Amino acid sequence: xxxxxxxxxxxxxxxxxxxxxxxxxxxxxxxxxxxxxxxxxxxxxxxxxxxxxxxxxxxxxxxxxxxxxxxxxxxxxxxxxxxxxxxxxxxxxxxxxxxxxxxxxxxxxxxxxxxxxxxxxxxxxxxxxxxxxxxxxxxxxxxxxxxxxxxxxxxxxxxxxxxxxxxxxxxxxxxxxxxxxxxxxxxxxxxxxxxxxxxxxxxxxxxxxxxxxxxxxxxxxxxxxxxxxxxxxxxxxxxxxxxxxxxxxxxxxxxxxxxxxxxxxxxxxxxxxxxxxxxxxxxxxxxxxxxxxxxxxxxxxxxxxxxxxxxxxxxxxxxxxxxxxxxxxxx
Ligand code: P6P
Numbered sequence: 001x002x003x004x005x006x007x008x009x010x011x012x013x014x015x016x017x018x019x020x021x022x023x024x025x026x027x028x029x030x031x032x033x034x035x036x037x038x039x040x041x042x043x044x045x046x047x048x049x050x051x052x053x054x055x056x057x058x059x060x061x062x063x064x065x066x067x068x069x070x071x072x073x074x075x076x077x078x079x080x081x082x083x084x085x086x087x088x089x090x091x092x093x094x095x096x097x098x099x100x101x102x103x104x105x106x107x108x109x110x111x112x113x114x115x116x117x118x119x120x121x122x123x124x125x126x127x128x129x130x131x132x133x134x135x136x137x138x139x140x141x142x143x144x145x146x147x148x149x150x151x152x153x154x155x156x157x158x159x160x161x162x163x164x165x166x167x168x169x170x171x172x173x174x175x176x177x178x179x180x181x182x183x184x185x186x187x188x189x190x191x192x193x194x195x196x197x198x199x200x201x202x203x204x205x206x207x208x209x210x211x212x213x214x215x216x217x218x219x220x221x222x223x224x225x226x227x228x229x230x231x232x233x234x235x236x237x238x239x240x241x242x243x244x245x246x247x248x249x250x251x252x253x254x255x256x257x258x259x260x261x262x263x264x265x266x267x268x269x270x271x272x273x274x275x276x277x278x279x280x281x282x283x284x285x286x287x288x289x290x291x292x293x294x295x296x297x298x299x300x301x302x303x304x305x306x307x308x309x310x311x312x313x314x315x316x317x318x319x320x321x322x323x324x325x326x327x328x329x330x331x
Contacts, residue, residue, distance in 0.1 A: 010036055010175070010186050010195040017181075027088050027112055028163060028179075031138060034086035035115075036175055036186075036195055038079045039134060039167040042120070043188065045074055046132065046169040063098045063314055071126050072096055075119035075134065089113045090141055090149035093313050095121070095282055100313065102148035113162070114141050114153045116282040122250030131170035133252025137286035138163040154313060158285030158306035165290065168252050176202065176256065178290040199260075204296035207240070208262020208323045212247045212254040220270035224301070228330045229266075251278065255287050255321065259294055264322035264330065268301065275316040280308065284319045297327040 008016070014029045062072075076096035083089050087107035093100045095118040103109075115138055122132040140162055141153040165177040173188040175195050185199025211232040218226060235241020246263070248254055254265050269276045278284050288298035288305035298305040298321035308317070320330060 008197040009192075010197070013184070013186070013197050025112075028138065030086060030088040031083070031113060031115070032163070032165075032177060034082045034088060035079070035136060035165070035167075037086075038082040039173070039175055039195075040188065040193065041078050041082075042071075042075045042134065042167075043169055043173045045071060046120075046126075062096055064095070072120045072123045076117075079117055079119050079134070079136075083115060084108065087111065089115045089138075090143075090153070091115075092117055093151075093154040093281060094119060095279060095314075100149070100151055100154055102150070104148040109146055109148055112140055112145065114139050114149050116154055116286070118279070118282045121252055121283065122248075125248070125250050130248055130250055131168055131253040132250055133169060133256075134167040135252060135283055135286050136165055137161045137282065137289065151313070154281060155310045157309050158280075158288050159304075161285065161289045161306075164286035166252050166256070166286065168256050170253060170256075174198070174256070176290065178293045180293065183290055183294045202259065202294050204259045204291055204294040205262030205323055206295065207325045208258060208264070209235075209241060209243045210246050210258055210261060210263030211243055211266070211326075212245070212258060212263060213266040213268070214247060214249075215245065217268075217270050220272065221268045225266065225268045231329075251283065251287070255291075258322045259291060259296065262323045262326075264320065264326040266330075267319045269318040273316070274318075276318040277316060278319045280305070280315045280317040281310050281313055284317055284321075285310075287319075287321055291321050295324060296322055297324050298322075299327065299331060301331075 018024055018029050084103045090108050090111045091102040092115045118135040121135055125132050139156050141149050143150045143153050163179045167175050175186045183202040186195035187198035189196050232243045235243045258265055267276050267278045284305050291298050300318045
């Protein structure tokens, strides 16, 4: 039996990180372990979604007014249960929950952290087998330790996140995790049931040739966005192109590809929905954090996403993110 000992498992990575941070209590490291456990459980259901009656809609509607797919509810329940049992966070704010959930148990109340999460983004793609994902961010709570977390813990600027990441359930299942020390990608090895460090120290190429946007809304975008999309289409070999348009309708898949290969992702506001569709707290802020650590950028078209103070848990915001130079040419 040949065991590849060159690839660190997530557990080994966590332990090495912990040893390198002598003052660390291990709480954030345990939080990562909990998220990875829930991700493995969600992955099992996503991988067999075509085979069991977990597809389709529950008939209920979430606060966004979107029909909730069964897998959405399962994923939300899974992450919430694992995080509560792991006693490494005081509570969560989730796309699937109208309001925050304070775990309000003694050990959880003593935790330093809270988690924002989109348990299963891109759910409209579940039934057609397109990659979907989980998005999460971690904040140090600002409410008094020992008491239940409060909404102000979740409405902090994105630049105050201590960690952020996503899981992409695709041709393989990957957990991408960022702290200010860097971005690392872990691919799930189903033969041992462990996430393994397949993409150490991820950097987003400064320049790319991919632009991701829903062209169907082109005439609803403002002039600045229309001009940029037009410029992308006019790129030639001589002007650094040609560019390719890649848009799956699943932001985790689009942003993951663009971060690895270089590119720009846009979900602009439209005349009908000036704030766009994506949520600041648990979709845009985590990705903005990950991309900025990886050398990319993320704005709402005017200012850095990470510097915007959220006004509500489910606030929407126009979102432009990706390679540094492509973002500079857009902004
Ligand atoms: P549209 C999925 O529902 C999602 O929230 C993102 O993952 C994705 O980028 C976007 O919506 C797609 O929206 O309006 O282009 O179909």
